[in-house]
Amino acid sequence: ILSGLVGSEMCIRDSSITLIAIICIAICLGIYTYFNGTPATTILFTITGGFVLLVYLAYFFLKKIAEDRQEKLNQETLILVQTTRMLWRVGLSLPKTLAIICDQLRNLAPTCSQELQLAVNKIESGQSQEESLYELIGCTNAEGFKEYLIVCLLYTSPSPRDQRGS
Numbered sequence: 306i307l308s309g310l311v312g313s314e315m316c317i318r319d320s321s322i323t324l325i326a327i328i329c330i331a332i333c334l335g336i337y338t339y340f341n342g343t344p345a346t347t348i349l350f351t352i353t354g355g356f357v358l359l360v361y362l363a364y365f366f367l368k369k370i371a372e373d374r375q376e377k378l379n380q381e382t383l384i385l386v387q388t389t390r391m392l393w394r395v396g397l398s399l400p401k402t403l404a405i406i407c408d409q410l411r412n413l414a415p416t417c418s419q420e421l422q423l424a425v426n427k428i429e430s431g432q433s434q435e436e437s438l439y440e441l442i443g444c445t446n447a448e449g450f451k452e453y454l455i456v457c458l459l460y461t462s463p464s465p466r467d468q469r470g471s
Contacts, residue, residue, distance in 0.1 A: 323363050331356035371446075374416060378447035381414035385421075386453055399461050400428050417450065434461045 335352035343351075388410060392402040406414075407422045420441060427437040438458045445451050 323367065327356065327359040327363055330359055375445070375447040377416040378420065378445060378450040381417040382447070382449035382453050384410065384414050385417045385450075386456075389453070389457070393460065399434055399457060400425065403428075403457075420445070420450070 331352050334355040335348050338348045338351045385406065388406055389402055392405060397405070403421050403425045407418045407425055411418045424437040424441050427440070428434055435458060438454050438461070442451055442454045442458070445454070
């Protein structure tokens with residue numbers, strides 16, 4: 306589940322906020338039962354039960370978000386592949402290609418653009434292209450998008466001919 310969310314820092318923030326909200330609601334349930342003159346064991350049971358129920362609901366909510374995100378990535382990958390192929394044909398480097406895709410496909414492929422923007426930001430901050438792509442590959446379950454990232458990774462690797470110097 307988390308692999309579907311990890312790629313997006315916004316989703317990580319949202320899951321943290323969800324966990325804090327669950328804890329606060331469970332505590333509020335306990336305080337409410339305390340002020341109603343309920344015995345301590347019932348209060349403890351209410352807090353624990355409320356916490357378990359809310360975690361259970363949050364799990365399925367986050368799982369649904371992750372599945373929807375992976376599906377969107379898979380749906381948007383075709384346009385991403387076609388655009389990348391055109392940009393590589395004109396000789397653009399991978400960082401420049403990814404930057405253009407993030408900017409120009411923001412409306413047509415918003416989920417892919419958002420994920421690729423994370424890699425672009427890391428590359429611009431000094432992280433190697435390979436490391437940033439490997440991180441993104443590890444954070445997605447969307448097979449089409451993962452294969453696209455592997456192709457990008459291969460594009461960054463020098464060919465045997467380049468290594469020979471011919």
